[in-house]
Amino acid sequence: MDILKVDNVSKSYTNHLALDNVSLSVPEGSVYGLLGPNGAGKTTLIRIINHITAPDSGAVTFDGHQLTQDDVVHIGYLPEERGLYKKMKVGEQALYFARLKGLSKRDAVVELRRWFERFEIMDWWDKKVEELSKGMAQKVQFIVTVLHRPKLLIFDEPFSGFDPINANLLKEEIMRLRDGGSTVIFSTHNMASVEEVCDHISLINHGRNVLSGNVDDLRRRYFGNRYELAYKGDSDELSRALGDMATEIELSLNPEGYSVMSLRKTDSAALRDVIDVSNRTVELISIAPALASMNQIFIRTVKDTTL
Amino acid sequence: MNSNIKLVISREYRERVGKKSFLITTILMPILMLGLMVAPALIMSIGMGQSKTTVVVVDNSGIVANELKSDENTVFMPTDATVDSAMRRADADAILVIPRELMTSKKPSLKYYSNGPSSMLVETTIRSAVNEIVEQRRLRDYDIENLGEIMQAVECDVDMSTVRLDRENAETASSELSSGLGIMLTFVLYMFLLLYGQMVMTSIIEEKNNRVLEIVVSSVKPAQMMMGKIIGVAFVAVTQIVIWGVLIAAMSSLVLPAIMPDQIMADVAALNAGNTAALSDTADISLLQAVAALGNVGYILQIIGVLTLFLVGGFLFYASIYAAIGSAVDNIQDASQLQTVTVVPVIIGLICAMGAATDPNTPVAFWMSIIPFTSPMVMMARVPFGIPAWEIIVSLALLFISFIGMVWVAAKIYRVGIFMYGKKPTVKELIRWVKYK
Structure with missing residues (x-):
């Protein structure tokens, strides 16, 4: 089931079209990457999902019904530029935001204590935010975002400003939340982390959804369902043995010194036969679908759709 | 969502009232206001005693010089010297020249030469002092009996207290x-x-x-x-x-x-x-x-x-x-x-x-x-x-x-x-x- 469906949403400002008929569906329990170059319209879309601004046309469905103001308590949003009151104490501030999201004071205190203990930051409770370092403030911001156990979490560049250890901690927490039943929307420019954590993505460019889909599918499709074989042995012999099972063969060497054959499997051939034939002909080390990096996909798609 | 606006109000309120600066301004402001009201008077009273002006008086009419009374701000020094020589005196801050036709002219004009910026206060004092001397002398010339007593009897200083009539209990x-x-x-x-x-x-x-x-x-x-x-x-x-x-x-x-x-x-x-x-x-x-x-x-x-x-x-x-x-x-x-x-x-x-x-x-x-x-x-x-x-x-x-x-x-x-x-x-x-x- 889709927790969030965006149907043909358009939004224009005075001089430009921020979103042009964007549609996407976020499956429940998934981590959904929202990608796109700066100024593509991601933030506008996030604001619409957050019920901050209304679309000019189109519909947003949340959890099976049209998105309303009341749904906002089920959404947690971590904006790219962090938003905390600098002069307010950490604990007090977290409680304030939790209560704005509909938690009772008592529940908020209980939840907050649990998170603070988890992150081992109990002694920050009475500190002012301005006394914290940037990374520390971001931890607080993260807690504020997830404290009310939202069904849908929206993270805008969550890892920026974190050191690798804390970034990892955060990644684990996000995965844990996903495993606990939350759905995560991820907006980022860090393509490596998209490969790592996202199940699905949508790529927005110039206000349009130019690419949507399952991350693994997309990466495979990019090279036209090619496979890469690493082996020791005679490449000519292998290509002869494969015969009409493979086309568009390219040869190269990988860093470990093995020969690498990149090929496109013809539709009639079964992958098992390809493996069998290869195994008999050469010493096969590995066979894997050729995966494009999200970086390659991002750059090419944006270039192709920018004209 | 109504409870949320209350949350916002209470946060805004507590953030400000909880601050030390609120307590301080709340207490200091009335003191400051009081200070603002009292300060000008205070400054005036301090300022008065400080500057002292020595005025050399060249009296061509021969009437005024001896009757001008010095006070703590202004010291009058009559002289027989000419204006030119009076100007060379080192102890003079200013020179006042009284015209010969002081008594006869309807609107006699005094001359005041000042060494440096002249104080408005001194100028006003001199003008009213000279006016009074001339008026006194003119009155005396009418030769009225018991003039002093009459003048004293005539003097008056009125006080007024306003009472609102349109109010039930006549407030003052x-x-x-x-x-x-x-x-x-x-x-x-x-x-x-x-x-x-x-x-x-x-x-x-x-x-x-x-x-x-x-x-x-x-x-x-x-x-x-x-x-x-x-x-x-x-x-x-x-x-x-x-x-x-x-x-x-x-x-x-x-x-x-x-x-x-x-x-x-x-x-x-x-x-x-x-x-x-x-x-x-x-x-x-x-x-x-x-x-x-x-x-x-x-x-x-x-x-x-x-x-x-x-x-x-x-x-x-x-x-x-x-x-x-x-x-x-x-x-x-x-x-x-x-x-x-x-x-x-x-x-x-x-x-x-x-x-x-x-x-x-x-x-x-x-x-x-x-x-x-x-x-x-x-x-x-x-x-x-x-x-x-x-x-x-x-x-x-x-x-x-x-x-x-x-x-x-x-x-x-x-x-x-x-x-x-x-x-x-x-x-x-x-x-x-x-x-x-």
């Missing part, structure tokens, strides 16, 4: 006191409107810059967020006024009778009873009236009540404008130009209030105290004189109605402004934002 209120009180109240309002208005503005700019709004606005509607802030700050202002009110009322009912000499308190009691005959000979009516007014707790509470109403109304009105400005810009520097929209009417109000404090019944004072932009300040200048209640009610009603209109406009600008970063908008653009659906 001198216009001097009302005027002073009016000016003070106007200043209180002026300070509150600008200080607290700007407080709303800067805090919105801050929220916008650190993106707190992006989070909060997903839970609270922008208009509610704005109202929550304005109302929260309004409560802070009211808290401050109430604390002052309690302090002043306590002072007037407890402290004032304790520190004033018994004689004065007895006179005040007599004055309040309308028994002017019972006053002691030394009574200074305007002082007594001031003491009477300050000691009248009911009068003070009434004034503070009206002040609070206008303060809240005026604040809500101006804070809405400030909120719109704050939402539209990224930093205080950009806000300064747009702020003229608020500062100019407030200052016009202040100037009109000064006029209204001397004569509360002019048409300008009346209309300015009805029109919302200037009404809080001008009305507060008029209130101590005891103006008809309907004027206050009409003015308040108009103020609160325009506040609602202003909030509506401000909320529209705010809603768009808080997500606009970078370019500073012009007033024209702000108006366009209002028209967005």
Whole structure:
């Protein structure tokens, strides 16, 4: 089931079209990457999902019904530029935001204590935010975002400003939340982390959804369902043995010194036969679908759709 | 969502009242105000004794020189020398030349040569001294018998105490006191409107810059967020006024009778009873009236009540404008130009209030105290004189109605402004934002 469906949403400002008929569906329990170059319209879309601004046309469905103001308590949003009151104490501030999201004071205190203990930051409770370092403030911001156990979490560049250890901690927490039943929307420019954590993505460019889909599918499709074989042995012999099972063969060497054959499997051939034939002909080390990096996909798609 | 606006109000309120600076300003402000009133007099009295001017008098008429009396500020030194040689004297700050035809001319002209800047005070003293000498001498020339006694008998120094006839219990209120009180109240309002208005503005700019709004606005509607802030700050202002009110009322009912000499308190009691005959000979009516007014707790509470109403109304009105400005810009520097929209009417109000404090019944004072932009300040200048209640009610009603209109406009600008970063908008653009659906 889709927790969030965006149907043909358009939004224009005075001089430009921020979103042009964007549609996407976020499956429940998934981590959904929202990608796109700066100024593509991601933030506008996030604001619409957050019920901050209304679309000019189109519909947003949340959890099976049209998105309303009341749904906002089920959404947690971590904006790219962090938003905390600098002069307010950490604990007090977290409680304030939790209560704005509909938690009772008592529940908020209980939840907050649990998170603070988890992150081992109990002694920050009475500190002012301005006394914290940037990374520390971001931890607080993260807690504020997830404290009310939202069904849908929206993270805008969550890892920026974190050191690798804390970034990892955060990644684990996000995965844990996903495993606990939350759905995560991820907006980022860090393509490596998209490969790592996202199940699905949508790529927005110039206000349009130019690419949507399952991350693994997309990466495979990019090279036209090619496979890469690493082996020791005679490449000519292998290509002869494969015969009409493979086309568009390219040869190269990988860093470990093995020969690498990149090929496109013809539709009639079964992958098992390809493996069998290869195994008999050469010493096969590995066979894997050729995966494009999200970086390659991002750059090419944006270039192709920018004209 | 209604509970959320309460949360916002309580956060705004507690953030400010909880601060040490709030406590300090609440206590220091009255002291500062008192200082502002006393300081000019203090400076004057210190300044008087300091400069001493030596004036060499070249008296061509031969009448004045010996009769000019030196005092602590001005020392007169008669001389027979010519002007030229007098000018060379090292000890002279100035030279006064009296013309020969002093007695005969209708409008004799003195000459005053000064070494360096001349003091207006000295010039006035000299002119009135010479005038008096000439007048005395002219009178004496008429050769009237017992002139001295007659002059003394003729002398008079009038005191006036104003009694309002249209009031049930004939209050005594001198216009001097009302005027002073009016000016003070106007200043209180002026300070509150600008200080607290700007407080709303800067805090919105801050929220916008650190993106707190992006989070909060997903839970609270922008208009509610704005109202929550304005109302929260309004409560802070009211808290401050109430604390002052309690302090002043306590002072007037407890402290004032304790520190004033018994004689004065007895006179005040007599004055309040309308028994002017019972006053002691030394009574200074305007002082007594001031003491009477300050000691009248009911009068003070009434004034503070009206002040609070206008303060809240005026604040809500101006804070809405400030909120719109704050939402539209990224930093205080950009806000300064747009702020003229608020500062100019407030200052016009202040100037009109000064006029209204001397004569509360002019048409300008009346209309300015009805029109919302200037009404809080001008009305507060008029209130101590005891103006008809309907004027206050009409003015308040108009103020609160325009506040609602202003909030509506401000909320529209705010809603768009808080997500606009970078370019500073012009007033024209702000108006366009209002028209967005």
